[in-house]
Amino acid sequence: MQVHCDWNAGWMRDCYGQQVLSQHMSKTISCSGTSMATWDAALTYVHLVASELLSRRKCERNGVDQGVHNYLVHSDVLGQALRAKDAGSVHTISNEEGWIIASSMMPDIRRDRAGRMVNNKGEVVAVVHQYDRHSTMVNQLWGQYPWFSNNALSVKG
Secondary structure, eight states, rough: OOOOOOHHHHHHHHHHHHHHHHHHHOOOOGGGGGGGOOOOHHHHHHHHHHHHHHOOOOSSSTTTTHHHHHHHTTTTHHHHHHHTTOOOOOOOOOTSSSEEGGGGGGSOOOTTTSSSSOOOOBBBBBEEEEEGOOOHHHHHHHHHHOOOOHHHOOOOO
16 A cells, blocks of 8 residues: 555555555555456455455445455455456556546646546546546536536436
């Protein structure tokens, strides 16, 4: 885990204790909100997350699935389960190289001339997760798409 991220470190510590957190401190945070998988791999993943949460009742604060996700990815529990079921493998793609961006992990937002978010290669990204963590991105979105308003975004179907 990135040591400077209190949220991720807290989730890992709450669920797995200080010793496991210490073993994972040097790992790069993997954002559970940008996971993609085949059907079989997704079912395996969801089953593992649910099993971890049900067996660890102390994992109860908001967002703790993120700590479980990082444990499963970095301890290779997920990789082993996928291989056992021949359901695929785990691939992590960095924010700097991929086409899905977890923008909360990025101190600076790179854009092209059209204002679109791009990765280090200058490629336009397809998905911007947690755009609302950057006021400049929120302002741009609402400026470009005026039909998105606070009311429209908060309406539940």
